[in-house]
Amino acid sequence: MTLSARIVEATGPDLVDINFGCPVKKVVCKGAGAGILKDLPKMVSLTKAVVDSVKIPVTVKTRLGWDHDSKNIVEVAERLQDVGIKALSIHGRTRAQMYKGEADWSLIAQVKNNPRMHIPIFGNGDIDTPQKALEYKNRYEVDGVMIGRAAIGYPWIFDEIKHYVKTGEIRKVPGIEERIIVIRKHLMHSLRWKGPKLGILEMRPHYANYLKGLSHIKEFRMQLVHADSLDQIESIFASMADYYTTLEIN
Numbered sequence: 001m002t003l004s005a006r007i008v009e010a011t012g013p014d015l016v017d018i019n020f021g022c023p024v025k026k027v028v029c030k031g032a033g034a035g036i037l038k039d040l041p042k043m044v045s046l047t048k049a050v051v052d053s054v055k056i057p058v059t060v061k062t063r064l065g066w067d068h069d070s071k072n073i074v075e076v077a078e079r080l081q082d083v084g085i086k087a088l089s090i091h092g093r094t095r096a097q098m099y100k101g102e103a104d105w106s107l108i109a110q111v112k113n114n115p116r117m118h119i120p121i122f123g124n125g126d127i128d129t130p131q132k133a134l135e136y137k138n139r140y141e142v143d144g145v146m147i148g149r150a151a152i153g154y155p156w157i158f159d160e161i162k163h164y165v166k167t168g169e170i171r172k173v174p175g176i177e178e179r180i181i182v183i184r185k186h187l188m189h190s191l192r193w194k195g196p197k198l199g200i201l202e203m204r205p206h207y208a209n210y211l212k213g214l215s216h217i218k219e220f221r222m223q224l225v226h227a228d229s230l231d232q233i234e235s236i237f238a239s240m241a242d243y244y245t246t247l248e249i250n
Protein backbone atom coordinates (compact mmCIF):
# COMPACT_ATOMS: atom_id res chain seq x y z
CA MET A 1 0.00 0.00 0.00
CA THR A 2 2.77 2.46 0.86
CA LEU A 3 4.67 1.66 -2.32
CA SER A 4 1.47 2.10 -4.36
CA ALA A 5 0.73 5.40 -2.65
CA ARG A 6 4.21 6.69 -3.50
CA ILE A 7 3.89 5.60 -7.13
CA VAL A 8 0.52 7.36 -7.34
CA GLU A 9 1.88 10.48 -5.64
CA ALA A 10 4.61 10.75 -8.29
CA THR A 11 1.94 11.27 -10.98
CA GLY A 12 0.83 14.52 -9.30
CA PRO A 13 -2.72 13.99 -7.94
CA ASP A 14 -4.30 16.29 -5.33
CA LEU A 15 -4.81 13.41 -2.88
CA VAL A 16 -4.78 9.66 -2.38
CA ASP A 17 -8.13 8.09 -1.51
CA ILE A 18 -8.08 4.63 0.05
CA ASN A 19 -10.98 2.43 -0.98
CA PHE A 20 -12.06 0.53 2.15
CA GLY A 21 -15.59 0.17 0.79
CA CYS A 22 -15.55 -2.34 -2.04
CA PRO A 23 -18.00 -5.17 -1.18
CA VAL A 24 -17.09 -7.57 -4.02
CA LYS A 25 -16.49 -11.14 -2.80
CA LYS A 26 -13.12 -11.75 -4.46
CA VAL A 27 -11.87 -8.48 -2.92
CA VAL A 28 -13.20 -8.85 0.65
CA CYS A 29 -12.16 -12.50 0.97
CA LYS A 30 -8.55 -11.32 0.73
CA GLY A 31 -9.20 -8.80 3.50
CA ALA A 32 -9.18 -5.91 1.00
CA GLY A 33 -11.88 -3.29 0.35
CA ALA A 34 -14.67 -3.51 2.97
CA GLY A 35 -13.00 -6.73 4.21
CA ILE A 36 -10.66 -4.59 6.31
CA LEU A 37 -13.66 -3.50 8.45
CA LYS A 38 -13.31 -6.88 10.18
CA ASP A 39 -9.84 -5.97 11.39
CA LEU A 40 -9.84 -2.44 12.78
CA PRO A 41 -6.25 -2.46 14.12
CA LYS A 42 -4.99 -3.46 10.67
CA MET A 43 -7.18 -0.82 9.01
CA VAL A 44 -5.71 1.83 11.29
CA SER A 45 -2.07 0.75 10.92
CA LEU A 46 -2.39 0.43 7.14
CA THR A 47 -3.90 3.90 6.92
CA LYS A 48 -1.20 5.35 9.16
CA ALA A 49 1.49 3.77 7.01
CA VAL A 50 0.00 5.33 3.86
CA VAL A 51 -0.43 8.75 5.53
CA ASP A 52 3.20 8.65 6.65
CA SER A 53 4.51 7.59 3.27
CA VAL A 54 3.22 10.52 1.15
CA LYS A 55 3.14 14.31 1.43
CA ILE A 56 -0.26 14.81 -0.21
CA PRO A 57 -3.50 14.42 1.79
CA VAL A 58 -4.83 10.90 2.32
CA THR A 59 -8.60 10.36 2.48
CA VAL A 60 -10.67 7.22 3.06
CA LYS A 61 -13.90 5.88 1.67
CA THR A 62 -15.67 3.14 3.62
CA ARG A 63 -18.97 1.67 4.75
CA LEU A 64 -20.93 1.66 8.06
CA GLY A 65 -19.36 -1.64 9.13
CA TRP A 66 -19.07 -5.26 8.13
CA ASP A 67 -22.65 -6.30 8.92
CA HIS A 68 -25.75 -5.33 10.90
CA ASP A 69 -24.14 -6.35 14.23
CA SER A 70 -20.85 -4.58 13.67
CA LYS A 71 -21.65 -1.06 12.55
CA ASN A 72 -18.49 0.47 13.99
CA ILE A 73 -18.17 3.54 11.75
CA VAL A 74 -18.17 6.02 14.66
CA GLU A 75 -15.08 4.38 16.14
CA VAL A 76 -13.53 3.76 12.72
CA ALA A 77 -13.89 7.47 11.87
CA GLU A 78 -12.25 8.62 15.11
CA ARG A 79 -9.33 6.22 14.77
CA LEU A 80 -8.68 7.06 11.13
CA GLN A 81 -8.82 10.76 11.92
CA ASP A 82 -6.32 10.16 14.73
CA VAL A 83 -3.78 8.71 12.28
CA GLY A 84 -4.08 11.71 9.99
CA ILE A 85 -6.65 11.23 7.22
CA LYS A 86 -7.94 14.55 5.86
CA ALA A 87 -11.52 13.56 4.95
CA LEU A 88 -13.83 10.57 5.19
CA SER A 89 -16.54 9.43 2.79
CA ILE A 90 -19.12 7.02 4.13
CA HIS A 91 -21.44 4.82 2.12
CA GLY A 92 -24.51 4.27 4.33
CA ARG A 93 -24.58 0.48 3.98
CA THR A 94 -22.70 -2.42 5.53
CA ARG A 95 -20.67 -4.83 3.44
CA ALA A 96 -23.33 -7.50 4.09
CA GLN A 97 -25.94 -5.25 2.50
CA MET A 98 -23.92 -4.91 -0.71
CA TYR A 99 -26.23 -2.50 -2.58
CA LYS A 100 -29.52 -3.81 -1.17
CA GLY A 101 -32.09 -1.87 0.85
CA GLU A 102 -31.87 1.81 1.53
CA ALA A 103 -28.69 3.55 2.64
CA ASP A 104 -28.84 4.57 6.32
CA TRP A 105 -27.66 8.14 6.59
CA SER A 106 -28.45 8.49 10.31
CA LEU A 107 -25.16 6.83 11.26
CA ILE A 108 -23.31 9.09 8.83
CA ALA A 109 -24.89 12.04 10.67
CA GLN A 110 -23.75 10.53 13.96
CA VAL A 111 -20.16 10.54 12.73
CA LYS A 112 -20.50 14.14 11.54
CA ASN A 113 -22.04 15.27 14.84
CA ASN A 114 -19.45 13.52 16.99
CA PRO A 115 -17.70 16.43 18.77
CA ARG A 116 -14.39 14.55 18.44
CA MET A 117 -14.56 14.77 14.64
CA HIS A 118 -13.17 17.76 12.79
CA ILE A 119 -12.33 16.46 9.29
CA PRO A 120 -14.89 16.83 6.46
CA ILE A 121 -17.42 14.00 6.26
CA PHE A 122 -19.02 13.14 2.93
CA GLY A 123 -22.20 11.09 2.78
CA ASN A 124 -22.88 8.56 0.07
CA GLY A 125 -25.72 6.27 -0.93
CA ASP A 126 -28.81 6.51 -3.14
CA ILE A 127 -28.47 10.14 -4.23
CA ASP A 128 -29.94 10.32 -7.71
CA THR A 129 -31.58 13.73 -8.08
CA PRO A 130 -30.56 17.33 -7.32
CA GLN A 131 -33.43 17.63 -4.82
CA LYS A 132 -32.30 14.56 -2.90
CA ALA A 133 -28.69 15.75 -2.87
CA LEU A 134 -29.63 19.06 -1.24
CA GLU A 135 -32.21 17.51 1.08
CA TYR A 136 -29.74 14.91 2.39
CA LYS A 137 -26.90 17.39 2.73
CA ASN A 138 -29.10 19.63 4.86
CA ARG A 139 -30.87 16.92 6.83
CA TYR A 140 -27.73 14.97 7.76
CA GLU A 141 -25.46 18.04 7.95
CA VAL A 142 -22.61 16.42 6.03
CA ASP A 143 -19.90 18.48 4.33
CA GLY A 144 -20.73 17.07 0.93
CA VAL A 145 -22.42 14.24 -0.89
CA MET A 146 -20.85 11.66 -3.17
CA ILE A 147 -22.61 10.21 -6.18
CA GLY A 148 -21.97 6.72 -7.53
CA ARG A 149 -24.49 4.93 -9.67
CA ALA A 150 -26.52 7.97 -10.69
CA ALA A 151 -23.44 9.27 -12.53
CA ILE A 152 -23.01 6.11 -14.61
CA GLY A 153 -24.16 7.15 -18.07
CA TYR A 154 -25.34 10.49 -16.74
CA PRO A 155 -22.33 12.69 -15.95
CA TRP A 156 -24.57 15.78 -16.10
CA ILE A 157 -25.89 14.95 -12.62
CA PHE A 158 -23.04 16.92 -11.02
CA ASP A 159 -23.82 20.15 -12.91
CA GLU A 160 -27.53 19.64 -12.30
CA ILE A 161 -26.93 19.38 -8.55
CA LYS A 162 -24.61 22.42 -8.47
CA HIS A 163 -27.14 24.44 -10.44
CA TYR A 164 -29.98 23.41 -8.14
CA VAL A 165 -28.02 24.19 -4.97
CA LYS A 166 -27.10 27.63 -6.37
CA THR A 167 -30.43 28.68 -7.90
CA GLY A 168 -33.13 26.33 -6.54
CA GLU A 169 -34.05 25.56 -10.15
CA ILE A 170 -33.82 22.33 -12.13
CA ARG A 171 -31.48 22.76 -15.10
CA LYS A 172 -32.75 21.87 -18.56
CA VAL A 173 -31.73 18.33 -19.52
CA PRO A 174 -28.74 18.18 -21.90
CA GLY A 175 -29.53 18.45 -25.61
CA ILE A 176 -28.92 15.75 -28.17
CA GLU A 177 -25.63 17.19 -29.51
CA GLU A 178 -24.09 17.24 -26.04
CA ARG A 179 -25.23 13.70 -25.36
CA ILE A 180 -23.89 12.34 -28.65
CA ILE A 181 -20.47 13.90 -27.96
CA VAL A 182 -20.27 12.12 -24.59
CA ILE A 183 -21.60 8.78 -25.87
CA ARG A 184 -19.15 8.88 -28.78
CA LYS A 185 -16.23 9.56 -26.46
CA HIS A 186 -17.22 6.64 -24.22
CA LEU A 187 -17.71 4.43 -27.29
CA MET A 188 -14.26 5.32 -28.67
CA HIS A 189 -12.59 4.41 -25.37
CA SER A 190 -14.60 1.20 -25.23
CA LEU A 191 -13.55 0.23 -28.78
CA ARG A 192 -9.92 1.03 -28.09
CA TRP A 193 -9.79 -0.97 -24.87
CA LYS A 194 -12.12 -3.84 -25.68
CA GLY A 195 -11.89 -4.17 -29.48
CA PRO A 196 -14.58 -3.82 -32.17
CA LYS A 197 -16.90 -6.57 -30.92
CA LEU A 198 -16.85 -6.37 -27.12
CA GLY A 199 -16.39 -2.60 -27.26
CA ILE A 200 -19.77 -2.26 -28.96
CA LEU A 201 -21.48 -4.89 -26.78
CA GLU A 202 -20.33 -3.28 -23.52
CA MET A 203 -21.74 0.09 -24.57
CA ARG A 204 -25.25 -1.27 -24.93
CA PRO A 205 -26.37 -1.08 -21.28
CA HIS A 206 -25.27 2.57 -21.14
CA TYR A 207 -27.47 4.06 -23.89
CA ALA A 208 -30.59 4.15 -21.72
CA ASN A 209 -28.85 6.33 -19.12
CA TYR A 210 -27.16 8.60 -21.64
CA LEU A 211 -30.48 9.26 -23.34
CA LYS A 212 -32.60 9.56 -20.18
CA GLY A 213 -35.22 12.31 -20.20
CA LEU A 214 -35.47 12.74 -23.99
CA SER A 215 -38.95 12.39 -25.43
CA HIS A 216 -39.61 9.83 -28.21
CA ILE A 217 -36.23 8.18 -27.59
CA LYS A 218 -37.34 4.55 -27.39
CA GLU A 219 -37.06 3.74 -31.10
CA PHE A 220 -33.54 5.24 -31.39
CA ARG A 221 -32.44 3.44 -28.24
CA MET A 222 -33.67 0.13 -29.64
CA GLN A 223 -31.71 0.75 -32.83
CA LEU A 224 -28.55 1.57 -30.86
CA VAL A 225 -28.68 -1.59 -28.74
CA HIS A 226 -29.06 -3.68 -31.87
CA ALA A 227 -26.36 -1.97 -33.92
CA ASP A 228 -23.16 -3.97 -34.29
CA SER A 229 -20.82 -1.67 -36.16
CA LEU A 230 -19.49 1.83 -35.66
CA ASP A 231 -20.90 2.88 -39.06
CA GLN A 232 -24.40 1.83 -38.03
CA ILE A 233 -24.09 3.64 -34.71
CA GLU A 234 -22.86 6.82 -36.40
CA SER A 235 -25.77 6.75 -38.81
CA ILE A 236 -28.22 6.39 -35.89
CA PHE A 237 -26.50 9.36 -34.18
CA ALA A 238 -27.02 11.39 -37.38
CA SER A 239 -30.73 10.48 -37.53
CA MET A 240 -31.12 11.36 -33.85
CA ALA A 241 -29.42 14.72 -34.30
CA ASP A 242 -31.70 15.48 -37.31
CA TYR A 243 -34.83 14.38 -35.51
CA TYR A 244 -34.27 16.37 -32.32
CA THR A 245 -33.03 19.46 -34.12
CA THR A 246 -36.22 19.45 -36.24
CA LEU A 247 -38.28 18.88 -33.09
CA GLU A 248 -36.66 21.89 -31.41
CA ILE A 249 -37.19 24.14 -34.46
CA ASN A 250 -40.88 23.21 -34.57
Ligand SMILES: Cc1cc2nc3c(=O)[nH]c(=O)nc-3n(C[C@H](O)[C@H](O)[C@H](O)COP(=O)(O)O)c2cc1C
Binding pocket: 019, 020, 021, 022, 061, 091, 124, 125, 126, 127, 146, 147, 148, 149, 150
Ligand atom coordinates in the same frame (compact mmCIF):
# COMPACT_ATOMS: atom_id res chain seq x y z
C1 LIG B 1 -19.68 -0.25 -10.87
C2 LIG B 1 -19.28 0.36 -9.54
C3 LIG B 1 -17.92 0.55 -9.25
C4 LIG B 1 -17.52 1.13 -8.03
N1 LIG B 1 -16.20 1.34 -7.78
C5 LIG B 1 -15.82 1.98 -6.66
C6 LIG B 1 -14.45 2.30 -6.41
O1 LIG B 1 -13.56 1.97 -7.21
N2 LIG B 1 -14.12 2.95 -5.26
C7 LIG B 1 -15.09 3.33 -4.34
O2 LIG B 1 -14.76 3.92 -3.32
N3 LIG B 1 -16.39 3.01 -4.54
C8 LIG B 1 -16.77 2.37 -5.68
N4 LIG B 1 -18.11 2.08 -5.88
C9 LIG B 1 -19.09 2.41 -4.84
C10 LIG B 1 -19.68 3.78 -5.05
O3 LIG B 1 -18.67 4.76 -4.93
C11 LIG B 1 -20.76 4.11 -4.03
O4 LIG B 1 -20.26 4.01 -2.73
C12 LIG B 1 -21.98 3.20 -4.14
O5 LIG B 1 -22.33 2.96 -5.50
C13 LIG B 1 -23.17 3.80 -3.40
O6 LIG B 1 -23.45 5.10 -3.85
P1 LIG B 1 -24.66 5.38 -4.91
O7 LIG B 1 -25.94 4.97 -4.25
O8 LIG B 1 -24.56 6.86 -5.19
O9 LIG B 1 -24.37 4.54 -6.11
C14 LIG B 1 -18.50 1.49 -7.08
C15 LIG B 1 -19.87 1.29 -7.38
C16 LIG B 1 -20.26 0.73 -8.58
C17 LIG B 1 -21.75 0.53 -8.87
